[in-house]
Amino acid sequence: MSLHGGPPAQPIPVSYAVRLVSATVYDTRTRDEDTVHASLTVFVNGERKGASIWDGKAWDGSRIEGRRWVTGLHLFGTSPANNDNVSNVQISTGRLQDSDTVQIVFAILNILDSASAPSSANHDRATGLIRESPCAGGDGNSAWDCLAPQAAGILAGWTLGSCDGLVAADKLEYTALQLRRKTETGETVNVSNVYRASDAPAACGNSIYGVALTIARQ
Numbered sequence: 001m002s003l004h005g006g007p008p009a010q011p012i013p014v015s016y017a018v019r020l021v022s023a024t025v026y027d028t029r030t031r032d033e034d035t036v037h038a039s040l041t042v043f044v045n046g047e048r049k050g051a052s053i054w055d056g057k058a059w060d061g062s063r064i065e066g067r068r069w070v071t072g073l074h075l076f077g078t079s080p081a082n083n084d085n086v087s088n089v090q091i092s093t094g095r096l097q098d099s100d101t102v103q104i105v106f107a108i109l110n111i112l113d114s115a116s117a118p119s120s121a122n123h124d125r126a127t128g129l130i131r132e133s134p135c136a137g138g139d140g141n142s143a144w145d146c147l148a149p150q151a152a153g154i155l156a157g158w159t160l161g162s163c164d165g166l167v168a169a170d171k172l173e174y175t176a177l178q179l180r181r182k183t184e185t186g187e188t189v190n191v192s193n194v195y196r197a198s199d200a201p202a203a204c205g206n207s208i209y210g211v212a213l214t215i216a217r218q
Helices: 120-132 144-154 176-183
Strands: 014-027 034-044 047-054 072-075 090-096 101-112 165-175 189-196 208-217
Touching: 014 034, 014 101, 014 176, 034 090, 034 120, 047 090, 047 120, 101 120, 101 176, 101 208, 120 144, 120 165, 144 165, 144 189, 165 176, 165 189, 165 208, 176 189, 176 208
Parallel strands: none
Antiparallel strands: 014 072, 014 090, 014 208, 034 047, 034 101, 101 165, 189 208
C-alpha cells in the first residue's frame, strides 16, 4: 500500500534488445566449406514480436578469409570499419510489464556454400517447431540437449546437402520480472552455451559451436 492508502505503484514498463552476438566455431559438419545461416525470433505472451535472419552473405568482420566460416570467432553483422560490436541480428521486445513472459528462439545452420539459401518460410517453420517442442531453457539452462535429437525433424522439407544441418538451436524462457531484476542496475544478461553435434551422416564432421546472446535494456 502507498502512504495514501491506494494501491502500490506499478514499475515502469521496460523494453529489451535481444541480440544474437557471435558464434565460435570449434568444428563443423561440412569440413570448413559451410556458410552459416541463422534466425532469431522473440515472442511475448505467445505473440511474435519480430524475427531477424542472418543470410550467410554479409561480412561478419571477425575473419580475413572471407565468407567461409572456418574455425574461430565470428560476429554477427559487424563491419570491420565499425568498432561498436553491435549485432544486426537483434529484436526489441517492446515495453514489458512484470507479468509478461518472453520466449527467445534461435537456430543456426551449416549449409554448403554452393547450396541455395533457406527461405524465410523455412526459418519460420523451424522456429515454430522449436517453439512448440516441450524443450525449454533459460536462466542458465539450454534446451539444446533436448532439441538436438529432433534436429532432422526440425529441418524436414528443406532442400539440404548430405552434411548440411542444424548446429545450434535454443528456446529460452524468462518472465519480465526475471529480466527486470537481472538488469535493474544496468547489467546485460549474457547467455553463452556450447552446442555439440546433432545427428549427421558418418562422412560428415561433428559440429561444435559456442553461441553468445545478450539481453539488455533499451
